[in-house]
Amino acid sequence: MTDAPLIGVRGEAVLEVEPEIARLSVHVQSQERDRRTALERLAERNQAALDLIRSYGDAIEKLDTGGLSITPRLRYGGRKEGEIRAYQGTVWIRLVVADFAVLGELVTRLGDLERTFVHGPDWGLRRDSEVYKRAAREAANEAVERARSYAEALGSRLTGLVELADEGLTRDTRPHTESVSLMAARGAADTGEPPPIDLEPATQIVRAAVEARFTATAPELG
Template structure:
């Protein structure tokens, strides 16, 4: 086993970047006295919402349908079937928006749909974003610089790398700006709602590594 001195350091990097995507969640509801009527109304609203989403073309990367449920509404919360007073349907649609130029208009138009609840935008980077890799490289360079600084202070020099471990690379929204909207479009309403002015939230990407280097014997000790 080598008796060369070891220098262990931690390198860190913090980068700021503009978001690359925005995620929206749209919840559509129906409520009718009859189970089939509630389901039919929910299917109708779901189709209308998807048609609106598809009209934006490639600005929306992919719509995904989440959970769908038809739930009996009980009078006085009793379990007797005779106490069911109606049925409520819910469907959840998840959207990934890549063109922020249409985002404000899209959010308001979705919120203007009948019995629609919109949550978002949640700003994010893509999982394979180059920003994550760049942060990792900068963290590794910082580890080298720090190790050389310690070696210089001790009167020695770095001779080799023993190990380098990645503590993980991740990004998060530092100033998330969630927006919630409820819509109940009046029958025959012709006016479109005014688009919201949405400002993308800066993404903070952090990376950290732990490194161990061999060094020459200190001259000052």
């Protein structure tokens, strides 16, 4: 156990950066009187959505199917209450877009597909983003600088590190984060491609904090 004076400080860092990825959620639906027909229509629309997404190549970083359901819709009221009036099918598709230049076009083209619902984008950073490492380094550097400033104010200097505790990293977005929900509602006369939606990436705020204790030389308090 050392008798050297200890200086305890907290270091923080707040970084505002542009997002690296955008996540979209796509729901493809069908509703038919017959279960088999509902499944067939669902498979066709799901394939159309997947083909469209895959046509963007490397702009799509990740693509997977989140789940599938086929649900009977019952009648309510009247003599036929409780009977199955139709079957509704839904497929959930999740994708991560890395190239924001195509994002607005992709969102509107997906939303223009029959019985297809699009929600997003959810802006974010990759799990292994260098931004998190940079925030941690800056928080640690700030702790050192703060401790050094206190030591100098007392006429002493830092001599060693006793403890460094990470309080963790957090990420959030500015309040103006945009989210678009689209559902195709086309008529027979609709033709051509829909115009792309202008989507402005939401700034990501990454916070890091550490607590540190340093040993120091005896202060000159005289």
